[in-house]
Amino acid sequence: MSVLTRDALLAEIARGALVLEPYDPTAVGPASIDLTLGDEIRVLEPGGDPIPIRDDADFRLYTRKASLARPYVLAPGETIHGITRERITLSPSLCGLLEGRSRFARLGLMIHVTSAFVQPGVSNRQVLEMSNVSGHPLEIHAGVRICQLVVLRAEGSAVYTGRFSRQESL
Numbered sequence: 537m538s539v540l541t542r543d544a545l546l547a548e549i550a551r552g553a554l555v556l557e558p559y560d561p562t563a564v565g566p567a568s569i570d571l572t573l574g575d576e577i578r579v580l581e582p583g584g585d586p587i588p589i590r591d592d593a594d595f596r597l598y599t600r601k602a603s604l605a606r607p608y609v610l611a612p613g614e615t616i617h618g619i620t621r622e623r624i625t626l627s628p629s630l631c632g633l634l635e636g637r638s639r640f641a642r643l644g645l646m647i648h649v650t651s652a653f654v655q656p657g658v659s660n661r662q663v664l665e666m667s668n669v670s671g672h673p674l675e676i677h678a679g680v681r682i683c684q685l686v687v688l689r690a691e692g693s694a695v696y697t698g699r700f701s702r703q704e705s706l
Contacts, residue, residue: 537631537688541567545687553627554687555659568635568684571620574661575604575678578617604678610668615649618664618676624685625659628693633686634662640682644670647683654685657695 540548545564548554556569563570578599587598599617602608610616626632632654636647649665664683668674 537690539567540630540687540689545569548627548630548687553630555623555625557623557625558621563681565684568686570637570681571622571624571634571662571683571685573604573664573676573678573680573682574619574621576619577602577604577608577666577676579608580615604676607675607677610645610666610674610676612644612668612671612673615665615667616676618666618682620662620664620683621679623659623661624654626654626656626687628657628695629690631656631688631690633688634664635684635686637682637684643674644668644672645674655696655698656690656693 542564545554545567549556549559549564556563563572578595579602580599584598587593595617608616624632634648634652634654636645640647646667646669647664649667651663651665654662662685666676666682
């Protein structure tokens with residue numbers, strides 16, 4: 537696998553192997569594409585019984601949707617789900633990694649807890665597991681360039697058809 541640089545990213549976009557909707561050409565950097573935070577989040581409900589961590593676990597049973605029409609104050613130690621505004625479509629020969637932006641990481645905002653991999657052949661919006669590891673509350677705003685997508689060329693081709701292959705909302 538190899539990381540695609542700006543010229544290769546623009547070539548893949550031009551040939552339709554990498555599609556971002558909406559697409560902002562200014563978001564393409566030297567070796568990544570900035571992605572923006574959408575208009576809704578999912579918040580883990582406090583307290584209650586322990587959550588069983590099993591193959592059939594469903595995060596929706598323990599969370600609620602919230603609008604980002606107004607900023608959300610993310611408390612220290614809290615984790616929420618965000619979702620990218622952009623729908624990402626990758627050809628079967630491309631995959632990606634979601635990475636936080638250092639300007640926010642330096643303030644204590646982690647963008648993905650463990651789910652950074654973007655599968656080949658997807659066509660969806662990406663959910664972000666956002667955590668505050670600082671000692672200060674952080675205001676989360678919709679429309680901010682919150683993370684970056686690093687695109688890699690895969691050896692061979694594959695299409696992800698799993699549980700989250702068609703996610704469009706939280």
